[in-house]
Amino acid sequence: MSIFTNWTDAHTRKFQNDIMCVNHNLASTGLFSDGALADMLDNHPDHMLDVCTMGKDKMYPNKFRTGDFRGCDGKSLIEMVQQGKLYINARRAMNLHPQYNEILQQMYAELSEKTGNKEFNANGGILISSPIAKVPYHTDRQHVVLWHIHGTKRVYVYPMANKFMSDTSYEAVATNTLLDDLPYEDVFDEDATVLTLKGGEMACWQLNQPHRVVNETFCVSIASEYSDHTSALKNSAMYAQAAMRSRFSSKPVWKDTAPPIRLAKAVAGKILKKSGLYKTTITPDFVTFKVDKTAPGYIVDIEPVQRDF
Structure with a gap:
């Protein structure tokens, strides 16, 4: 099975250099059905699983809040995501589970073949997000490829200019273990490129290019990232x-x-x-809500406590 279905020379020229989209057939693997994802979640380490909702920070709209999901099985988590306001990131799921890792290796083998890039050392997280989920305006330290599998989402990608991400803002990201959000203003959208992604589309852009995401339906995606000489x-x-x-x-x-x-x-x-002459800022992750299937919206706010799971 070939991963890509319509790759052309134009995609090769754009890869890492411009915003681009291309079609893929990852859904046909059967690994991203509700049942398969529930099984994956049941076997995924707790410390590598993030279940979040969106906050109301004025400078960082939709900044993620971390939830305590312990006691919830994979099937219940997916049902709550489909009906609520939750966002799941199964970090490195594409690396940790053998059947998913086999596909990840094929994805990047084909990227290497088509682009000539041999430096890939990809990590891949599986994102499972509600119909009203939003990913805050942010940047990434490494090259990112978004492999969208189910649903519809809009990705807003912003120019690489000081107006949208200053050196000071990126320095804060580069020296912090948790931070990747950027200050956002509505006026930024006037200059955004908006990608409306359907299941079966892959999108990528330049290194560090600021972006945010707005779901239109329940969505399943893979966010893969890799470093190279340029990013390092x-x-x-x-x-x-x-x-x-x-x-x-x-x-x-x-x-x-x-x-x-x-x-x-x-x-x-x-x-x-x-x-150690200049230290990385270690920002603790605080849990601010409990995932509860009996609660309205499946969210019960709690007093913030540092995450220990």
């Missing part, structure tokens, strides 16, 4: 920029910086991180 170099350089900005009140910039300077920043960033 930038993340190390931004680590150095964060140190320069906070320790020496300098105003470093990334865009239009000459390649030798970028490389020097990356080397400095690696040294700073490894030596």
